[in-house]
Amino acid sequence: MRSFFKNVLANIVAIVLLCVVFFVFFIMMLVFSSMGNDKAVSVKNNSVLTINLKTNIIDSPTEEEVGLFNISDKSKSVLLYDVLEAIKKAKTDDNIKGISIEADDLHAGMTQIDDIRNAIEDFKKSGKFVYAYGNAVSQSAYYLGSVADQYYLNPSGMIELKGLATEVAFFKDFADKYGIGIEVIRHGKFKSAVEPFLRNDISPENKEQLSTLLNDIWSSTSTKMAVSRKMDATQFKTVVDSLYGMIPELGLKYKLADKLIQKTEYDQMIKSKLSLKEKEKLNKVSLAGYISSYADEDKSGEKVAVLYASGGINNGDGYNDIFSERYVKYIKELQDDEKVKAVVFRINSPGGSANASDEILFELQQLKKKKPLVVSFGDYAASGGYYIAMAADKIYSEPNTLTGSIGVFGVIPYYKDLANKNGIRSDIVATNANSQYYSALNGVTPYGVNLITRSVEGTYKRFVHFVTQNRKQTFEQIDSVGGGRVWSGVRAKQIGLVDELGTLNDAVKFAAQKAGLKSYHVSSYPKRMTPFEQIFKDLNEEDISARIIKNKIGKANYEILQQITDEKLKSEVKMEMPYQIKIN
Numbered sequence: 001m002r003s004f005f006k007n008v009l010a011n012i013v014a015i016v017l018l019c020v021v022f023f024v025f026f027i028m029m030l031v032f033s034s035m036g037n038d039k040a041v042s043v044k045n046n047s048v049l050t051i052n053l054k055t056n057i058i059d060s061p062t063e064e065e066v067g068l069f070n071i072s073d074k075s076k077s078v079l080l081y082d083v084l085e086a087i088k089k090a091k092t093d094d095n096i097k098g099i100s101i102e103a104d105d106l107h108a109g110m111t112q113i114d115d116i117r118n119a120i121e122d123f124k125k126s127g128k129f130v131y132a133y134g135n136a137v138s139q140s141a142y143y144l145g146s147v148a149d150q151y152y153l154n155p156s157g158m159i160e161l162k163g164l165a166t167e168v169a170f171f172k173d174f175a176d177k178y179g180i181g182i183e184v185i186r187h188g189k190f191k192s193a194v195e196p197f198l199r200n201d202i203s204p205e206n207k208e209q210l211s212t213l214l215n216d217i218w219s220s221t222s223t224k225m226a227v228s229r230k231m232d233a234t235q236f237k238t239v240v241d242s243l244y245g246m247i248p249e250l251g252l253k254y255k256l257a258d259k260l261i262q263k264t265e266y267d268q269m270i271k272s273k274l275s276l277k278e279k280e281k282l283n284k285v286s287l288a289g290y291i292s293s294y295a296d297e298d299k300s301g302e303k304v305a306v307l308y309a310s311g312g313i314n315n316g317d318g319y320n321d322i323f324s325e326r327y328v329k330y331i332k333e334l335q336d337d338e339k340v341k342a343v344v345f346r347i348n349s350p351g352g353s354a355n356a357s358d359e360i361l362f363e364l365q366q367l368k369k370k371k372p373l374v375v376s377f378g379d380y381a382a383s384g385g386y387y388i389a390m391a392a393d394k395i396y397s398e399p400n401t402l403t404g405s406i407g408v409f410g411v412i413p414y415y416k417d418l419a420n421k422n423g424i425r426s427d428i429v430a431t432n433a434n435s436q437y438y439s440a441l442n443g444v445t446p447y448g449v450n451l452i453t454r455s456v457e458g459t460y461k462r463f464v465h466f467v468t469q470n471r472k473q474t475f476e477q478i479d480s481v482g483g484g485r486v487w488s489g490v491r492a493k494q495i496g497l498v499d500e501l502g503t504l505n506d507a508v509k510f511a512a513q514k515a516g517l518k519s520y521h522v523s524s525y526p527k528r529m530t531p532f533e534q535i536f537k538d539l540n541e542e543d544i545s546a547r548i549i550k551n552k553i554g555k556a557n558y559e560i561l562q563q564i565t566d567e568k569l570k571s572e573v574k575m576e577m578p579y580q581i582k583i584n
Contacts, residue, residue: 041290044095046097048282049086050099054288056077056078057079058078060348061079076288078288080116083287091126091128098128099128103134103141103144106138117144118503120144132144134157135263136157142161142256150259152257152259152261154260159245164218165214168206171196171197179420181417184411222236304515304522305340309327310378312352313357314356324353324355334525343371344375346507347385361387361466376504379401383407387463387466398489399488402487403492406481407482408456409484412443416442425441
């Protein structure tokens with residue numbers, strides 16, 4: 001019997017040791033795989049800077065998601081600022097002879113594409129070529145690619161050029177049918193985030209703001225495409241309305257493309273342009289590779305810090321998105337860093353928690369007392385995303401930034417009718433009059449509704465107060481353009497919600513000027529996680545399940561699910577934009 005137990009114990013120990021060895025080996029393989037593509041690239045003569053399908057352009061380091069569930073993803077994430085600097089550097093780099101845009105789809109926001117497009121327009125002033133090639137081309141990819149001197153399309157390809165549209169789903173009848181009650185408190189007739197729970201169609205106010213927004217954005221983007229393709233506005237509208245880009249021969253006939261050729265022929269054409277011999281290799285350098293070729297240049301001395309804030313605003317601590325606890329820490333570190341002479345706060349957020357937004361704004365106000373603080377808006381600076389900008393010395397917005405949405409709301413779901421239909425009822429025993437002012441089974445008490453309404457109204461007044469201070473306007477003036485309404489950057493400039501239309505680079509230059517810096521370098525915060533850190537941040541049961549669900553249903557659908565299921569998100573007064581707009 002003793003020998004039996006010894007054998008069993010030995011087998012258990014062996015299994016445990018084998019599992020440990022396998023786990024360590026597995027992690028090492030993941031780390032080495034994630035680091036395998038980080039080698040610096042040597043840029044040879046006659047090279048072509050290439051924007052391809054593996055280029056994932058992000059606004060903030062926190063948008064990068066590398067971990068156990070996408071370690072095999074070969075795409076490289078590059079910061080927008082680095083992309084713009086790379087194109088600027090390539091303009092005067094004798095080794096770079098031109099740019100090739102080879103993206104059928106583009107992982108970038110609308111303002112990011114605008115900035116890259118403008119940078120390429122400036123690059124063309126060098127006299128170097130810019131060519132583009134596509135197969136099944138999305139509208140956003142074509143918007144960028146149309147800036148090229150020549151656009152080439154696969155003979156069996158297509159260009160999905162169709163204009164902009166939005167579709168709003170409504171849940172009121174669904175909620176009524178299944179006995180789900182939703183108590184909504186909001187300030188602002190344009191605060192349409194809660195409309196799907198209150199109506200079965202778009203309100204006139206929401207339809208007005210959506211129409212204005214879409215037309216503002218499309219007017220800008222369509223004009224640029226038409227000018228680049230040498231079409232007048234009427235002709236371009238006909239091409240878009242008729243979906244001519246979907247048929248390659250029609251795309252060629254109506255000037256969306258210059259020639260229908262295979263990819264091999266396209267590469268051969270570039271080789272001929274560079275006077276390369278048949279057996280010579282075409283040197284294509286990716287954006288990520290080109291950036292790595294000079295990333296180790298000396299960056300000592302005085303700094304302009306760019307603090308990126310991208311995603312929803314939440315209480316607590318976390319790396320992805322904007323978590324108040326972590327951002328308070330970042331801001332205090334920048335405040336105390338003597339090498340940092342000015343800070344640019346880059347915002348790309350539709351908002352979120354009112355409480356978290358207020359915490360971040362307070363710390364920014366303290367930072368501003370010590371050094372210049374300039375704000376730059378990305379795709380979104382709405383609701384809480386606009387609120388946290390109110391400490392700025394100056395605000396720069398992109399023309400197509402979704403801006404403003406000065407409004408507040410609270411949504412409280414309850415399931416009384418659903419529970420009753422299924423034989424579920426409850427009784428309450430409490431010590432005080434409002435110990436149970438809210439219950440998932442019984443809803444909100446009248447006193448609770450009154451209290452939350454006061455909270456929403458108080459938060460809105462506080463919101464407008466800070467806007468009046470920063471924008472130097474009266475309460476009535478801000479209230480007239482507030483009410484939850486979202487504006488394009490162009491209109492936000494016209495009504496005084498921002499100071500200038502400009503890029504992140506413009507904001508950095510102004511911050512340096514305000515700090516009196518003649519020589520400086522730009523440093524990004526928060527710092528990018530190492531591959532090792534990115535992998536191990538997934539080793540949490542809650543994070544693992546969340547990532548599995550997100551990968552299955554997609555990021556946009558996952559964010560909707562969060563709004564319904566996350567208790568932390570449901571229990572707060574919200575400063576949040578009602579929708580997102582993407583050029584697909």
